[in-house]
Amino acid sequence: MNAPLDKPKTHDELELTIDNLAFGGKGVARRAGFVIFVEGAVPGDRVRAVVTHARRSYAEARVKELLNQSPERVEPKCRHFGVCGGCSWQTLSYDAQLRYKQSQVTECLEHIGGIHGFEIDEPLAAEPLWRYRNKVEFSFSPGDNLDLGFHLPGEWRRVVNIQDCLLHSETTNAIRNAVRDFARSTGLAAWEQQSETGFWRHLVLREGINTGEIMVNIVTGPGDFPDAESFAKNLMAAFPGIASLVWSVNDTRASVATGFPFTVLAGRDHIFEEICGLRFKVSPQTFLQTNTLMAERLYRKALEYAGLEGHEFVFDLYSGIGSIALLMAKSCSEILGIEIVEDAVRLARENALANGVTNSRFISGKVRAALKNIELDRQPDLVVLDPPRAGASKKEVQRVIELGAPRIVYVSCNASTLAGNAAQLAEGGYQLIRTGAVDMFPHTPHIEVVSLFERS
Numbered sequence: 001m002n003a004p005l006d007k008p009k010t011h012d013e014l015e016l017t018i019d020n021l022a023f024g025g026k027g028v029a030r031r032a033g034f035v036i037f038v039e040g041a042v043p044g045d046r047v048r049a050v051v052t053h054a055r056r057s058y059a060e061a062r063v064k065e066l067l068n069q070s071p072e073r074v075e076p077k078c079r080h081f082g083v084c085g086g087c088s089w090q091t092l093s094y095d096a097q098l099r100y101k102q103s104q105v106t107e108c109l110e111h112i113g114g115i116h117g118f119e120i121d122e123p124l125a126a127e128p129l130w131r132y133r134n135k136v137e138f139s140f141s142p143g144d145n146l147d148l149g150f151h152l153p154g155e156w157r158r159v160v161n162i163q164d165c166l167l168h169s170e171t172t173n174a175i176r177n178a179v180r181d182f183a184r185s186t187g188l189a190a191w192e193q194q195s196e197t198g199f200w201r202h203l204v205l206r207e208g209i210n211t212g213e214i215m216v217n218i219v220t221g222p223g224d225f226p227d228a229e230s231f232a233k234n235l236m237a238a239f240p241g242i243a244s245l246v247w248s249v250n251d252t253r254a255s256v257a258t259g260f261p262f263t264v265l266a267g268r269d270h271i272f273e274e275i276c277g278l279r280f281k282v283s284p285q286t287f288l289q290t291n292t293l294m295a296e297r298l299y300r301k302a303l304e305y306a307g308l309e310g311h312e313f314v315f316d317l318y319s320g321i322g323s324i325a326l327l328m329a330k331s332c333s334e335i336l337g338i339e340i341v342e343d344a345v346r347l348a349r350e351n352a353l354a355n356g357v358t359n360s361r362f363i364s365g366k367v368r369a370a371l372k373n374i375e376l377d378r379q380p381d382l383v384v385l386d387p388p389r390a391g392a393s394k395k396e397v398q399r400v401i402e403l404g405a406p407r408i409v410y411v412s413c414n415a416s417t418l419a420g421n422a423a424q425l426a427e428g429g430y431q432l433i434r435t436g437a438v439d440m441f442p443h444t445p446h447i448e449v450v451s452l453f454e455r456s
């Protein structure tokens with residue numbers, strides 16, 4: 001029983017060998033069986049690390065010195081690496097990233113979900129590896145400088161003043177920098193959550209990767225937008241790709257950037273993006289997969305798993321602006337989408353019309369309530385689920401089980417909540433047949449997974 005002796009204390013410095021990556025991205029080291037999660041380390045590294053939090057059954061630590069570097073380590077590409085917490089896996093070779101993502105999917109399903117005996121596809125590698133995001137969200141920081149960028153890890157007041165983020169295009173980087181220059185020139189301060197004063201809050205940029213259309217959404221606290229007309233004119237002239245420039249006002253304490261009333265300063269209140277040959281209208285309020293090119297591969301995988309023959313009645317739960325529903329509509333007889341955000345439902349209907357899809361319907365509401373109230377004269381043949389990161393709630397999964405569809409295709413952006421839902425589906429008589437990771441977010445620990453369940 002040497003565990004009590006070896007249990008580290010906060011501020012201890014330890015020499016550790018990293019042997020794995022934890023779900024969420026930290027390096028894992030073991031010391032006499034005691035697990036230490038090490039930020040900034042990758043498997044194969046030998047490091048000197050300082051313990052930041054010592055808990056009863058595990059500890060957290062931060063790398064102080066790299067003693068011996070892993071053969072899988074690569075040079076970070078981004079100039080903000082080390083300060084910005086954004087792409088914590090960029091020091092790991094891409095092959096290794098994919099390998100760890102794949103094994104984390106299996107581990108989650110087996111250990112959290114208690115599920116075994118399923119087929120796992122080779123993960124779909126991302127293409128391109130950089131500048132792949134179609135949406136980025138920045139915050140203004142209170143203080144003298146009016147910085148604009150991503151929050152420092154774990155800090156809600158300070159941000160990294162981003163000059164060039166390699167996750168999105170050069171054009172949208174230049175737009176962010178121009179908006180920051182303008183905001184600084186106004187002399188107005190950033191919003192202060194404590195005192196509820198100040199003006200500038202967030203900047204959300206969206207770019208249709210297949211259409212070139214850009215949306216700029218500037219989020220402020222209450223007050224007048226300074227020199228709105230000339231600002232809009234100058235920004236539109238400098239960046240002809242901007243199709244929509246909107247100003248949203250968040251007068252709440254919540255530090256979030258979407259879901260608020262907005263005014264169009266120039267252009268339209270929406271942009272278009274094309275996915276799998278379909279054209280989608282996207283508004284500031286609605287969800288769109290953030291990596292367009294990999295979303296196409298994700299959706300095609302979901303379609304393949306769905307195995308539609310043409311006669312099926314399909315449910316698309318958490319349907320957003322209808323992207324999955326409209327793709328599947330061509331291969332089934334009828335599809336019904338359910339989505340909580342009303343504006344997304346409105347756009348899903350418009351998108352159906354614009355793409356000539358006549359066999360889709362969309363209901364606005366929460367999945368749980370909508371499924372409870374719905375009257376069906378036909379049982380669905382397939383249910384597609386694509387919930388947010390938190391997964392579907394227990395009651396939502398229960399309602400899905402009660403629908404009694406022979407097949408379920410589950411699209412997940414969080415393998416651990418997928419695993420919890422998969423366990424409940426298994427109790428409800430569904431067997432996990434096949435699963436496959438799609439890498440939508442290279443250089444980050446995030447994993448997108450598509451899974452096929454069949455009723456046994």
Ligand SMILES: C[S@@+](CC[C@H](N)C(=O)[O-])C[C@H]1O[C@@H](n2cnc3c(N)ncnc32)[C@H](O)[C@@H]1O
Nearest residue numbers: 287318319320323339340341366367386387388
């Ligand atoms: C991960 S997105 C998927 C959207 C769509 N399938 C796509 O690929 O673009 C999840 C969607 O679920 C919606 N949502 C969140 N909670 C919901 C709930 N309880 N009931 C219905 N929709 C919900 C969100 O507004 C969002 O549009």
